[in-house]
Amino acid sequence: MPDGVAQTQLTRKLVDSLYVEAMVLADEARAYFEDHGVEARDSLPPAQRVGYAVESLKVTTRLMHVIAWLLTWRGEANGEIDAEQARHPDRRLGLTARSDPTMVDMLPEGAQRLIVASEELHKRVRRLEQDLLAPPEEPKASPARSLLGRLERAF
Structure with a gap:
């Protein structure tokens, strides 16, 4: 199997896996x-209620x-x-606001878990986008x- 085909299949599997992860986390x-x-x-x-609302919006946005x-x-x-359309700047991963660690520490554990998970997923996808x-x-x-080239030139 050519490298391009293997790479495409790996990317498709990775994208599908991340998509499922994102959908489960969104749910x-x-x-x-x-x-x-x-x-x-x-x-x-x-x-803190206002902070909770702000952080829930950040999670949803991410x-x-x-x-x-x-x-x-x-x-x-x-x-x-096509690949050109997929790489267009309008289709890039959107920027999102970082969560305030001080506020996050004051929120219930369930909210903290979701905030961290959404930040980590966004960071992984950001790295993937940068690589792509x-x-x-x-x-x-x-x-x-x-070395062979230098030897050939010398003799």
């Missing part, structure tokens, strides 16, 4: 922030950016869009070939 976040975390939120002082980015690459892998969009590296000259 967990929705369930927590809309249902299970309401009681915990209501027990917080007013300033996850939606990740999901949109992954859908772009799934579309490229499925031939729905990086210009290809020039092949490094082999030290042995370099």
